[in-house]
Amino acid sequence: MEKNFLEVDKLQVAFRTDKGEVVSVDEVTFQLKQGETIGIVGESGCGKSVTSLSVMRLLGRTGMIKKGSIQFNGKDLTKLSEAQMREIRGNEISMIFQEPMTSLNPVFTIGNQMLELIHLHMNMSKSEARAYAIEMLKKVGIPRAEQLIDEYPHKLSGGMRQRVMIAMALSCKPSLLIADEPTTALDVTIQAQILELMKRLRQESNTAIMIISHDLGVIAEMADKVLVMYAGQVVEEADVFTLFDEPKHPYTKGLMESIPHLEHDSQKKLFSIPGTVPNLHMMPKGCRFHDRCPYATEKCVTEQPPLLSIPDNHNHRVRCWLLDEQQQQTPTDSRSEVIA
Amino acid sequence: MFPYIMRRLLIAIPVLFGVTVFSFFIVNLAPGNPVEMFISPDATQADIELKKEALGLNDPIYVQYLRWMQNLLQGDFGYSFSTYAPVGEMVASRVLPTLLLMGTALLIAYIVAIPIGVLSATRQYSWLDYLTTGFSFMGISIPNFFLGLGLIYIFSVQLNLLPTGGMNTLGGDGSFGDTLKHLLLPAFVLATGIAGSMVRYVRSSMLEILGQDYLRTARSKGLREFLVVNKHAFRNALIPIITVIGMDIPLLIGGAVVTEQIFQWPGLGQLTIQSIGSRDYPTLMAINFIAAITVLLSNLLADILYSVADPRIKYN
Numbered sequence: 001m002e003k004n005f006l007e008v009d010k011l012q013v014a015f016r017t018d019k020g021e022v023v024s025v026d027e028v029t030f031q032l033k034q035g036e037t038i039g040i041v042g043e044s045g046c047g048k049s050v051t052s053l054s055v056m057r058l059l060g061r062t063g064m065i066k067k068g069s070i071q072f073n074g075k076d077l078t079k080l081s082e083a084q085m086r087e088i089r090g091n092e093i094s095m096i097f098q099e100p101m102t103s104l105n106p107v108f109t110i111g112n113q114m115l116e117l118i119h120l121h122m123n124m125s126k127s128e129a130r131a132y133a134i135e136m137l138k139k140v141g142i143p144r145a146e147q148l149i150d151e152y153p154h155k156l157s158g159g160m161r162q163r164v165m166i167a168m169a170l171s172c173k174p175s176l177l178i179a180d181e182p183t184t185a186l187d188v189t190i191q192a193q194i195l196e197l198m199k200r201l202r203q204e205s206n207t208a209i210m211i212i213s214h215d216l217g218v219i220a221e222m223a224d225k226v227l228v229m230y231a232g233q234v235v236e237e238a239d240v241f242t243l244f245d246e247p248k249h250p251y252t253k254g255l256m257e258s259i260p261h262l263e264h265d266s267q268k269k270l271f272s273i274p275g276t277v278p279n280l281h282m283m284p285k286g287c288r289f290h291d292r293c294p295y296a297t298e299k300c301v302t303e304q305p306p307l308l309s310i311p312d313n314h315n316h317r318v319r320c321w322l323l324d325e326q327q328q329q330t331p332t333d334s335r336s337e338v339i340a
Numbered sequence: 341m342f343p344y345i346m347r348r349l350l351i352a353i354p355v356l357f358g359v360t361v362f363s364f365f366i367v368n369l370a371p372g373n374p375v376e377m378f379i380s381p382d383a384t385q386a387d388i389e390l391k392k393e394a395l396g397l398n399d400p401i402y403v404q405y406l407r408w409m410q411n412l413l414q415g416d417f418g419y420s421f422s423t424y425a426p427v428g429e430m431v432a433s434r435v436l437p438t439l440l441l442m443g444t445a446l447l448i449a450y451i452v453a454i455p456i457g458v459l460s461a462t463r464q465y466s467w468l469d470y471l472t473t474g475f476s477f478m479g480i481s482i483p484n485f486f487l488g489l490g491l492i493y494i495f496s497v498q499l500n501l502l503p504t505g506g507m508n509t510l511g512g513d514g515s516f517g518d519t520l521k522h523l524l525l526p527a528f529v530l531a532t533g534i535a536g537s538m539v540r541y542v543r544s545s546m547l548e549i550l551g552q553d554y555l556r557t558a559r560s561k562g563l564r565e566f567l568v569v570n571k572h573a574f575r576n577a578l579i580p581i582i583t584v585i586g587m588d589i590p591l592l593i594g595g596a597v598v599t600e601q602i603f604q605w606p607g608l609g610q611l612t613i614q615s616i617g618s619r620d621y622p623t624l625m626a627i628n629f630i631a632a633i634t635v636l637l638s639n640l641l642a643d644i645l646y647s648v649a650d651p652r653i654k655y656n
Binding site: 086087104105107154 | 559563572
């Protein structure tokens with residue numbers, strides 16, 4: 001079995017606000033092997049992006065890692081100096097973002113922005129670096145790369161810009177690529193192209209990918225294993241097949257039921273999870289999902305469930321009290337059939 | 341770009357014409373006339389009428405204007421009503437001192453204000469930020485005449501370090517060092533006001549940029565914060581800053597009327613005050629005309645600089 005090269009352990013991230021410190025990500029733990037893809041899924045505001053930004057240590061002035069460690073190739077990223085971190089950013093870990101329209105600096109050319117990165121981490125002459133940048137642009141399927149390299153970002157469409165971002169992110173052959181909602185802002189046909197591209201590049205380079213999305217379809221397409229996050233915590237973790245076949249957590253089930261299906265009866269109302277993600281300032285006691293959960297019991301209101309492996313599959317972890325009871329009685333959950 | 345500039349210059353001609361019409365009539369609206377301003381109190385009414393007739397002041401205003409325009413088109417600004425010197429020469433001799441004074445003031449102001457504004461924005465709500473916004477507010481608020489008089493009192497009257505006014509010591513050697521000494525106080529006074537507003541513009545313009553996504557991209561490349569701020573962010577914050585600089589350039593010519601007067605700086609500003617006092621229409625018109633040209637040209641320059649700073653702005 002291959003060794004994990006990224007191990008995030010009990011990560012807790014907090015932000016300073018006017019109303020005091022708020023914990024935005026709590027007890028997040030996951031591991032990643034070389035070439036593996038992990039998907040992080042959840043509603044807006046559940047801490048997906050914060051988790052990924054803390055791996056890059058790009059939490060801004062108000063954010064900080066309070067507890068936990070991030071082991072990356074034998075180094076604890078939470079303990080590195082800013083200068084050491086800069087060596088890693090863009091080089092060993094790189095990132096692409098949700099908004100291709102605003103992720104590139106409008107006043108510098110594509111080439112300028114790519115060369116900046118290449119010069120920072122790779123020892124290349126000016127002309128070599130330029131040729132390499134053009135090669136990278138071609139690799140991500142950008143037509144007329146020789147001309148486009150001298151264009152400004154506003155001349156490119158959203159899909160093209162995301163390709164540029166990917167080319168840039170992969171320039172230094174990172175061992176980890178973090179993709180924060182890489183296709184959310186793109187229209188569907190472009191989404192598919194970008195996902196195809198990422199899959200192809202993953203095969204070629206054996207880069208591990210951390211893909212963040214609220215779109216289960218994207219996750220199903222890309223990920224080997226999945227973290228489902230809710231209100232800053234991991235509520236379920238499993239490999240992608242297990243998760244889609246046998247989701248255990250009521251939240252995961254709810255997410256899957258709220259995917260519209262073409263074959264569904266058009267008269268049937270699409271399921272949605274009632275309520276919204278709780279405010280970070282007023283996190284509910286007990287299970288954070290209890291006020292939206294149809295199965296909530298007394299215990300759920302008062303005690304927080306731990307993230308535990310289920311008996312027959314130790315790689316499948318769920319944060320739910322129901323599982324305790326299900327082990328005693330036969331599952332009476334009719335919903336899982338709807339999804340399957 | 342070239343056709344655009346040509347078009348802008350052509351449009352400037354009717355604008356300039358309009359400016360001269362307006363200013364000519366407004367200048368003439370002021371009570372009193374040049375003759376009353378310089379003739380001695382015991383001159384008879386007949387003397388005054390004679391003088392007015394000789395200067396052409398009895399003609400209808402539009403006739404006076406057309407006469408002025410006719411001369412202007414031949415490159416002639418006319419003669420001063422109060423000194424009888426050719427206006428062209430009078431104004432020309434004042435341009436250089438004003439350029440020197442305002443150029444120095446603007447340079448000091450920008451060199452100080454731009455880095456402070458950037459720093460203040462990157463450390464928003466720190467004590468440094470409060471300090472700079474506080475000082476910049478003071479810089480804007482203190483009237484130049486007050487600050488000027490205060491500094492003259494301290495540095496010239498009390499400490500006897502710097503001259504109270506003028507550009508060169510009378511009977512002195514006229515050396516550069518001497519001029520520099522005279523330049524120090526008025527340039528500082530002018531710079532405080534300009535720097536005060538510049539700090540605020542730079543700060544707010546940077547604050548708007550600092551939250552942008554592409555800065556996160558720049559950081560995610562492993563770029564050091566210094567470059568993220570001063571290359572990626574500052575370049576984007578330039579547009580509003582260029583606007584302010586474009587508005588400041590006319591000051592180079594328009595001068596600082598009050599400050600020049602207080603420090604007896606022999607520039608255009610002082611000439612303006614003197615000409616208003618003596619209702620010296622030809623001189624006033626010449627100053628107006630030059631100021632209007634400067635405003636139009638610096639607007640054009642700012643627009644050209646926009647397209648240099650931001651590739652998304654293109655003129656056809």
